[in-house]
Amino acid sequence: MTDNAHMTPDPYLLAKDAANALREASGIERIDIAVTLGSGWSGAAELLGTELFSTPADAIPGFQKPSVKGHVGTLRIFEIPGGARVLVLGARTHYYEGHGVNATVHGVRTAAEFGATTLVLTNGCGGLNEQWKPGSPVLITDHINFTGDSPITGATFVDQTDIYTPRLREIAKSVDPSLDEGIYMQFRGPFYESPAEVQMARVLGASLVGMSTVLEAMAAREAGLDVLGFSLVTNLAAGISPTPLNHEEVVEAGRAAAPRLAKLLSSTIHAIAKESDR
Ligand SMILES: O=P(O)(O)O[C@@H]1C[C@H](O)[C@@H](CO)O1
Numbered sequence: 587m588t589d590n591a592h593m594t595p596d597p598y599l600l601a602k603d604a605a606n607a608l609r610e611a612s613g614i615e616r617i618d619i620a621v622t623l624g625s626g627w628s629g630a631a632e633l634l635g636t637e638l639f640s641t642p643a644d645a646i647p648g649f650q651k652p653s654v655k656g657h658v659g660t661l662r663i664f665e666i667p668g669g670a671r672v673l674v675l676g677a678r679t680h681y682y683e684g685h686g687v688n689a690t691v692h693g694v695r696t697a698a699e700f701g702a703t704t705l706v707l708t709n710g711c712g713g714l715n716e717q718w719k720p721g722s723p724v725l726i727t728d729h730i731n732f733t734g735d736s737p738i739t740g741a742t743f744v745d746q747t748d749i750y751t752p753r754l755r756e757i758a759k760s761v762d763p764s765l766d767e768g769i770y771m772q773f774r775g776p777f778y779e780s781p782a783e784v785q786m787a788r789v790l791g792a793s794l795v796g797m798s799t800v801l802e803a804m805a806a807r808e809a810g811l812d813v814l815g816f817s818l819v820t821n822l823a824a825g826i827s828p829t830p831l832n833h834e835e836v837v838e839a840g841r842a843a844a845p846r847l848a849k850l851l852s853s854t855i856h857a858i859a860k861e862s863d864r
């Protein structure tokens with residue numbers, strides 16, 4: 587007889603538990619859109635609309651306390667103009683924190699179980715395009731998974747064509763026509779890339795290098811969610827930047843860009859909700 591107490595819980599059942607715990611605690615039956623706030627993006631929540639509910643993330647099954655500066659530790663539900671409900675996942679678990687790939691995508695799976703049909707992912711990352719000064723938001727058009735891991739296992743073959751939904755990217759560009767687009771490459775982290783790895787990323791077609799987002803987008807696609815991804819270029823990537831990298835610079839760039847990012851993200855989420863009302 588195996589001792590189940592030592593078995594790791596099924597991640598899909600844990601997401602169901604988390605969604606049910608959120609329903610219980612909030613009294614809200616379902617949400618429409620989920621958004622993950624990466625470095626620099628936390629200011630958007632306040633502009634979304636009326637906060638209906640907030641809880642420390644680790645009060646909900648499967649969520650950890652965030653351990654990265656620049657990340658808050660709460661799960662919040664807002665009602666936005668038009669009545670749509672938005673779950674703000676303010677407690678990202680990064681792959682490099684060592685809790686495993688399922689913990690990294692738990693928020694996405696929970697949002698899907700809680701009724702979301704759209705996921706908006708945001709992050710702070712390094713830029714390979716010298717025109718993108720620190721503080722520049724960039725729309726993600728596609729990604730490269732350089733983590734060597736996957737949230738999807740078994741004979742479940744998931745297509746990744748248009749994983750960053752073209753319709754949602756059009757809406758974002760209608761909100762801010764000046765938005766550039768880029769391909770985001772997720773490294774395992776917590777190391778920043780060596781200059782040689784940045785050049786490799788460029789050869790492989792990436793223009794953004796980060797430590798999140800890709801595994802989350804893959805889990806979202808497996809769950810059938812539409813996905814929109816925004817990067818904030820917080821620094822020029824190693825070797826392109828004239829100075830060594832550090833997380834304080836990432837957080838500072840996020841703080842400086844926060845007002846513009848908050849407006850962009852909240853307006854885009856409002857526009858997505860409006861478009862799906864039609
Ligand atoms: O959650 P994101 O991807 O915005 O966090 C960025 C990437 C690393 O976690 C950290 C490195 O500075 O900030």
Ligand SMILES: Nc1nc2[nH]cnc2c(=O)[nH]1
Nearest residue numbers: 710711712795796797836
């Ligand atoms: N991997 C990676 N993540 C980042 N997050 C913020 N800046 C960077 C960067 O240059 N590389």
